[in-house]
Amino acid sequence: MIDMLSLDRPIRMLKSFRYGRGLAWRLDRLRLRLAVGIGYGGRMVLFLIVALGGGYGTAAYMASQPTRLTAERNGPWVAWLFAGRPDADPYTALRFAQIGSLPLNASAVLTYEARTDSDGRRLQSSCEYVIEGAEPPASWWSVAVFDQNGRLIPNSADRYAFNASNVTRGPDGRIVITLSREARPGNWLPLGAGGRLALTFTLYGVVSEVSGAGDPSAQRRITLPTIRRLACA
């Protein structure tokens, strides 16, 4: 017996006021109809939650989150292995269609993206970071900083990226790039007031040096620089 609607009391009250059995019976029947309706409605709500949430939700998740099917993780860096390819899987195609970018074919130019530091914390423009490590095994590379929507962050230095041609290397050949709001010596990328950040690391010619296109094991062998948080305002 459904007891979802507490109409017993008003029904008893109605009876006690001698409004007649006919009216009480009708109210009882109305209560049941409401209860059954809500029961069926509940099933419909459940159906809609599972169907719509599952359908839309999983599609949105697969297009926004890298999975083993679509992407390769390398520390904090993530590369969508079929980016830009005309034969890209539907999730990769959906992702880049929604972003509205024109990525180069990942089989020729591999673009990694980082939204967290090496400890898994979200990149924020209020913090200071260091990208450091050995140069990647690529014929040419570029590191750029964007806000979380891929827009460049205004800054007085009008500087948004470093690449293999203009970065200053350390005596041991390693690269150290500092990201902060305040000016820093060496390779400094200004952050401005961008909120959450996204970094891109674009590698030209890396696939031919390591292995075939789209081979996940090849990507794993690449050692990319780490992203270390120094401090936050």
Place this chain on the structure above:
Amino acid sequence: MRLTMTPPSWLHGRTLVAAVIVGAMLHIVVTLSAADRSARTAFDAVARHLPVNQMKLLPATSAANQLLPFQSPDMRYVVCRFDAGDGSIAVKASLPGLGWSLSLHNADGGNFFVVTGQEGRRTELALLLVPQGDEFVPLPREAVGAQSMAQVPITQREGLAIVRGPLTSPAYRAEVEAELAKAACAHRKR
């Protein structure tokens, strides 16, 4: 008389199974249709600034001047919005070194052809973008004699040819722009 009725179970198995099946179908439809609907976003954003079948140098990328999300800020771009509806498209470009590239994109953003510059040598490219069914159109005379030449079949009538030149510092901007100015894009009538 008191009416009673056995209520439907909220966690009815058949409801869940049906919901999962409908959800799976919805997942497929949403994934494919959303990708299709928004596929031309990037093409349209670029194409509305460009003449048809001509190379155009885009302004230097900056926070105030950014056409596309995640557009590399240390590149200068020269772009041709091609339309091969009435014949093939001849594309010429010179890639003087590392970091340079020529890429061809469908209107849905797919990058079906890309060449990257090589260290220590200049790569001269002369391509003929040929619509499906026109593959036997001979190469244009001016393309003959170039170091690299190729007929590139295209499956979509519209697309973009993009030449990227890396900006190592503002001092090299004029040099990079001069190289990009050598890129050409022209329509060849049937």
